Amino acid sequence: MAQHKTTFGGVDILRFLAAVMVMFYHYGFWVWAFPDGISARATGGIPPHPEMAFAGSGWVGVQVFFVISGFVIAFSAENATPLKFFEARFRRLVPAVWICAPVTAIILLMVGLSWPTDAVIRLVRTGLFVPFEPWVDSVYWTLGIEIAFYAIVWILLRLGRFDLMEAVAIVIGLVSTLFWCAYFAFGWNDLAETRWLQVTLVHHGAFFAVGVLLWLMRFKALTLPRLAFTALFLFAGALQIASSVDVHSIKVGAAMPYAAPIAIFLAAVVLMAWSLHLDLSWRGWRRIGLMTYPLYLIHDVIGAAMLGALMRAGVPYLAAIPVVGAAMIAVSWLIAAEAEPRIRLLFDHTLFRYRLKAA
Numbered sequence: 001m002a003q004h005k006t007t008f009g010g011v012d013i014l015r016f017l018a019a020v021m022v023m024f025y026h027y028g029f030w031v032w033a034f035p036d037g038i039s040a041r042a043t044g045g046i047p048p049h050p051e052m053a054f055a056g057s058g059w060v061g062v063q064v065f066f067v068i069s070g071f072v073i074a075f076s077a078e079n080a081t082p083l084k085f086f087e088a089r090f091r092r093l094v095p096a097v098w099i100c101a102p103v104t105a106i107i108l109l110m111v112g113l114s115w116p117t118d119a120v121i122r123l124v125r126t127g128l129f130v131p132f133e134p135w136v137d138s139v140y141w142t143l144g145i146e147i148a149f150y151a152i153v154w155i156l157l158r159l160g161r162f163d164l165m166e167a168v169a170i171v172i173g174l175v176s177t178l179f180w181c182a183y184f185a186f187g188w189n190d191l192a193e194t195r196w197l198q199v200t201l202v203h204h205g206a207f208f209a210v211g212v213l214l215w216l217m218r219f220k221a222l223t224l225p226r227l228a229f230t231a232l233f234l235f236a237g238a239l240q241i242a243s244s245v246d247v248h249s250i251k252v253g254a255a256m257p258y259a260a261p262i263a264i265f266l267a268a269v270v271l272m273a274w275s276l277h278l279d280l281s282w283r284g285w286r287r288i289g290l291m292t293y294p295l296y297l298i299h300d301v302i303g304a305a306m307l308g309a310l311m312r313a314g315v316p317y318l319a320a321i322p323v324v325g326a327a328m329i330a331v332s333w334l335i336a337a338e339a340e341p342r343i344r345l346l347f348d349h350t351l352f353r354y355r356l357k358a359a
Contacts, residue, residue: 009282010275012289014268015068018061019292021264022139023299023328025058027321031304033252038138042111042301043308049317056248060241060261062142064268065296066204067237069146070211071272073153074165075219082157087352089150092293093129093143095343099335100297101126104136107305131199137301144199149208152201166216170229172201173209177236180206184239192243206236210269218276234269238262287336294340295332303328 026039032046033056040046077085105123108114114122119136126135131144152172156162179202183191197203213230217223241261249256303324310320 007281007286008276009280009285010278011068011071011272012285012292013280014064014272014275015292016288016295018064018068018268019295019299020325020329021058021061022296023058023303023325024321025055025061026300027303027307027324028052028055029058030056031307033254036251038113039300039304041113042107042304044111044312046308046311046317052318056252056256057261057264059244059248060265063204063207063237063241063265064272065142066145066207067211067214067269067272069149070169070208070213071215072211073150074169074212074215077153077157077165078162080157082154085150085154085157089147089154090351091344091347093147094347095340096294096297096335097129097140097143098127098343099339100294100302101136101140103298104301107302108136111305111308113301132195137297139296139300141198145201145204148199148201165212169209169212172205173229173233173236176202176205176209176240177232179203180236180239180243183243189246192247203240206233206240209233210237214269214273214276217273234266237265241265287333290336290340291329291332294335295328298331298335299325299328 028049029052030037031040031043032048032052034040035045076088080088101123105114105119108122109116109119118134122134122136125133126137126140129143129147131147133141135141152168153162153165156164156168179197182188191197194203201208210230210233213226213233217226217230242258245256245258245261306327307317307320307324310323311317315323
């Protein structure tokens with residue numbers, strides 16, 4: 001099947017739902033289950049609400065993001081030059097960070113979680129996409145992993161060997177699979193959150209590989225080997241999710257379920273694969289998809305501080321959650337629709353001015 005310029009509304013919907021899952025996981029569970037976390041401290045303290053424990057699996061939306069990235073990046077990079085690919089990723093990643101990170105730094109100062117020198121250091125490191133903390137918010141941990149995958153794709157484009165994308169994705173997936181098998185076989189619990197294993201894709205490479213394979217099976221050919229590798233890498237993804245469940249259980253001091261996040265993740269991948277064959281071309285889906293990135297960046301510290309403020313004003317916790325969620329979605333829409341395009345326009349007249357001259 002010839003690949004052509006198109007959009008995938010189902011992927012945009014799934015991306016948005018994954019971000020909403022992560023948001024309500026933080027508001028509905030993490031802010032009271034893990035008092036030492038930055039979002040919990042930003043609220044000023046929330047008493048336990050065991051009735052909201054069902055929200056404790058929403059963090060798996062991040063793993064869904066990684067699968068979507070594998071698909072979208074492979075899809076968009078196939079006919080791109082190295083320069084155009086770099087420019088597209090820069091224009092996608094940077095504006096939202098440069099908008100959201102300063103606001104988060106200000107909130108940290110306002111709620112007493114930082115001081116001027118610390119806030120500036122965190123802001124600079126976040127704005128420069130330094131892959132190791134501290135950042136202004138813990139949610140930025142995923143950006144270094146995403147950029148590592150983008151770097152691999154860029155290298156293939158630079159070498160003129162994008163035809164090796166499938167082989168490279170399989171290698172990445174196999175390394176990740178072998179690691180997680182060895183992790184559980186040998187009890188490598190101390191390596192569950194090792195940052196260099198994250199930014200080298202050892203931890204999450206299987207998710208990106210699944211995304212690449214979904215792209216191949218959608219646009220190239222559905223073959224038995226591709227199906228087999230997809231199943232294997234989904235198994236590796238389930239192992240990674242299980243390790244994350246163990247980490248969460250230790251942090252909150254209570255046992256957490258394995259089945260729920262694994263089932264949510266597998267269902268999301270199935271829905272994504274199914275949606276790739278649906279005609280969901282309404283432009284609004286694309287706008288919803290673009291909202292996801294700023295929503296992910298702003299919801300944690302900023303939303304948690306708003307949640308705490310509402311509760312101190314007398315709004316019940318369960319009523320405050322949807323109010324804050326709706327506010328964060330509205331702000332993310334404004335960022336995606338109004339603020340980000342202006343930053344990109346500024347880039348067009350400065351960093352990417354050569355493109356205007358060529359036109």
